[in-house]
Amino acid sequence: MDWTDLPLARATIDRASELRARPDLVADLLREESTRVVLTHGGLVATTTEDGSITLDLLAPSTVVGLDLPDGGWLYLGTDGASSYVALVLADPLVEVTDLERFAVDGGEDLVAGREWSQLRRIGAVLDARDAGLATTAVALAAWHKTHPRCPRCGTLTDVVQAGWVRHCPADGSDHYPRTDPAVIMAVVDEDDRLLLGHAVQWPEHRLSTLAGYVEPGEAIEHAVRREVAEEVGVVIGEVSYRGSQPWPFPASLMLAFRARALTTQITVDGVEVTEAQWFTRAELVDQVASGEVLLPMRSSIARVLIEEWFGGELAGDWGLTGA
Template structure:
């Protein structure tokens, strides 16, 4: 059964892409007092309390500085338009990794979209062909070079992430050398040019841990704008479960049965990925239910 309701994959706002070509779109939204504005700085945003939880602290267009970068996020069913603006974060602003699990569908969708799009603008300010500074156009969904007239669009980097299982239905988890000693997760890696997703799954598993994979089954995807990935989740069946870690991408990899993983987590010997991540959902999809984080958390 495929994964559903992944934390950062939820959305309830129409992106209204056909409106982006209107050169007066942003000015018209700024002139409309009903427009709601999401302020984002370095992936963080202000929040307020609502119904015992947290909600985005959306403001009106009158609070948008004249020189702020503005991007169009879409509109909701009653026609209310949404903008995101780049701002300097305050000390109490909160990041998407924390908010992804507590916001409703509409708000988490807006924040995920805004973090991804504004992050792209921050790192793509110049034309890759001639080096000239570029200007945002199309409601902030592209940048145009005034010197050579080329348009440049946001990039998303596809990455495969897989729950590798063997003939005994054990799951393979690995630890990066950069992580703390007990932190383990599913294997993952970027798709290379000219490569299918299934081929990327088999290649990444073989490169990182030496395990040979046969059948590959798609389970779901999740935007991961840290900074610009799309995580594409699979179940991959090992035909040769022999583990030979590469020592570069993976420092250690271990097979777990369900009881063994549960006991290791409870004992603090294994720390699983964050609850908002598709990695955690892949593990729990295999396990058959949610797993208690035990004495530690990612």
């Protein structure tokens, strides 16, 4: 298993963060025909599908500059040397844009209607590395702007600066940066090398995955692994080994993956977050996936990577469009 090639962690673009402080960076880049624009809308990204292959629908600046768009909505994503990349965050054209706190701009029918829109979590594994990195960054930043329009200190509406990477409070002068929430996700294995999978309360029937949860303030990530497993299924964890990480911008998680060795096997689900949990041998998992009794996590998720690492190869079966 190649932990350096996780679906949403394959970014190849240089973020060139030193350029963000240029006041007119995005405006200058939109004058260059080599620049390419990523469109994101409601957590979706604009894509094209040709011969079964999905790619980002990267637009030339001339496609969007002439549409008389209002200020705002622009994010600088980086450069690969040949092209610079920016994202434009679009609002729903069916919803009147009257909320002054909204970061997304009204692109109208020209940019939203009739375009192919895809969920990143469903297509992340089939995008190439460049597109996966661009889409992940754009979706994550857009989600942060949507939920953090005001200063957490004084409540003043903040100004977007540094090409979309900082929000500045004009009242108290404070700067605020995109939020990332660390979360642990773990393949729990017992002494017989069985894998523990659970069903979260909000998931569709038959969907099972590895356990996961957020790291609490003041908590080490290894402690979070043990606490989450104990809380959700009542299993005691001993050895914990780190495997890898990838962003999961739905809306702002960084998934930290572990292999965890179970010291006990008795399962007691909490009934609040997890409603079902089960130990699987490899043969049992294959059989239940084939019969439809188990729906596996999407291929873009780190959960799928953890499961297939334990299994020793690729498993058939997906939940959702390209897996879930």
